[in-house]
Amino acid sequence: MNIITTIEYLAAMMIGFYLIGLLVVWIYEFKRNAIYKKMQEKARNLEEMHLSMAVTHAKAYKIMQDYRRDSSAVERVQQFILENVLLIRRSTLKSE
Structure with a gap:
């Protein structure tokens, strides 16, 4: 018993x-969704400033790089938990 x-x-x-x-x-x-919303808000504010195209492009590139850096850290932790703790593998192939 x-x-x-x-x-x-x-x-x-x-x-x-x-x-x-x-x-x-x-x-x-x-x-990750909150980081994406923050990036979208920054991009929208940048478009409303009516700056020159070169400055707008440079600032948009920096915003995208900041987003990629922040979201990649979150994605790495999330992927680690999925693969090593929960033993769930995400397939990159559509056929699997």
Whole structure:
């Protein structure tokens, strides 16, 4: 009887940890979306300034680089959790 209870507790803990991992991945997805919204807002504000094309292009490039840098850090953590903790592999091929 004690062994069955122990196995049930272990199974419940494993499911709980798995769900916590999914929750963390979901939170990082919200962070990535917030970074994207912030980048879009900066780009929209830049368009409203009516600067010269060269200055606008340079500032837009910097905004995109900042977005890529910030989002890549979030994506790396998210991918690490998915692959190593939750054992979920994302396929880059459409056929798989």
